[in-house]
Amino acid sequence: xxxxxxxxxxxxxxxxxxxxxxxxxxxxxxxxxxxxxxxxxxxxxxxxxxxxxxxxxxxxxxxxxxxxxxxxxxxxxxxxxxxxxxxxxxxxxxxxxxxxxxxxxxxxxxxxx
Amino acid sequence: xxxxxxxxxxxxxxxxxxxxxxxxxxxxxxxxxxxxxxxxxxxxxxxxxxxxxxxxxxxxxxxxxxxxxxxxxxxxxxxxxxxxxxxxxxxxxxxxxxxxxxxxxxxxxxxxxxxxxxxx
Numbered sequence: 001x002x003x004x005x006x007x008x009x010x011x012x013x014x015x016x017x018x019x020x021x022x023x024x025x026x027x028x029x030x031x032x033x034x035x036x037x038x039x040x041x042x043x044x045x046x047x048x049x050x051x052x053x054x055x056x057x058x059x060x061x062x063x064x065x066x067x068x069x070x071x072x073x074x075x076x077x078x079x080x081x082x083x084x085x086x087x088x089x090x091x092x093x094x095x096x097x098x099x100x101x102x103x104x105x106x107x108x109x110x111x112x113x
Numbered sequence: 114x115x116x117x118x119x120x121x122x123x124x125x126x127x128x129x130x131x132x133x134x135x136x137x138x139x140x141x142x143x144x145x146x147x148x149x150x151x152x153x154x155x156x157x158x159x160x161x162x163x164x165x166x167x168x169x170x171x172x173x174x175x176x177x178x179x180x181x182x183x184x185x186x187x188x189x190x191x192x193x194x195x196x197x198x199x200x201x202x203x204x205x206x207x208x209x210x211x212x213x214x215x216x217x218x219x220x221x222x223x224x225x226x227x228x229x230x231x232x233x
Contacts, residue, residue: 003159034218038160045209045226046160051219089160093218098176102150102162102218 004028004090004105011111017078020108022090023071028103030071034093037066037075039086040107046089050075077110085112115140117210117224125204125231131197135210135224142191143168147214149193151184153206154226161206165213166193200231 005023012018022035029035035053038046048057050066053073063078073092077084090105121133135149142149151163164174166184174182178197186193197204207228211220 032218036216036219038220040160045223046220047223048216048219048221051216051221055216057216057219057221091160091162091219096176098179100173101175104160104162106159 002103004092004103006088006090006105006108008106009109009111011113012077012080013113014080014082016080017076018080018110019077020075020088020090020110022073022075022092022105024073024092024094024103025071027096028071028092028094029068029073031095032093033068035066035068035073036091037064037073038089038091039084040089041086049088080112082112085110115212115222117212117222119208119210119224119227121227121229123228123230125200125229126233127201127231128199131195131200131204131229131231133195133208133210133227133229135193135195137191137193137212142186142193143188144214147212149184149186150211150213150220151195152209152211152220152223154209155203155206163195163197163208202231205229205231 037050040046053068054066116138125131148165150165166172181198183196207226209226210224212222
């Protein structure tokens with residue numbers, strides 16, 4: 001199975017909005033509303049931000065939102081803050097003839113200018 | 114809140130077996146809807162899901178690792194474990210354990226991660 005496709009990097013200035021895309025296939029994102037997004041700082045464990053495509057995890061700012069259209073999911077961060085600078089990973093439940101599994105995207109480095 | 118902690122050797126020789134455990138505290142590993150996962154991240158690369166186990170013993174594995182992976186659970190110790198056989202340098206990574214199930218399709222609690230290096 002192939003990893004989901006994310007842009008390697010995105011950037012934005014404080015206060016702006018950015019969107020990170022995550023493209024999969026009809027075997028993962030396209031078939032299941034089980035996309036999650038994780039924020040990861042170096043040397044720290046990933047932090048769940050969004051699940052089921054658009055639901056915010058407990059304690060996550062409403063500046064973070066998620067959506068899905070077809071085989072592509074998106075994470076939008078509005079009102080960018082310096083503390084948002086991190087790597088972001090999408091993840092989707094998937095199935096194949098072999099069974100059920102999860103597949104991650106390659107990660108997107110967000111730089112706040 | 115639930116806490117997870119990985120433990121195990123930080124150095125494994127090529128062709129040998131990597132073994133890690135994850136201890137769950139401040140919560141029962143046997144909560145019905147939860148499943149317990151192993152996820153890894155090689156240096157400079159993305160996250161890779163390895164597999165999951167329910168406390169019933171039911172498992173799912175990453176198809177690319179399935180032939181080498183075994184995940185088991187010991188509910189009496191509130192612990193689950195990973196075995197990865199025939200390791201190579203490509204298995205060098207930070208290994209995380211994580212809980213799934215409470216947030217559908219997502220991993221809401223993670224261990225801090227443990228670095229395992231495969232080298233002779």
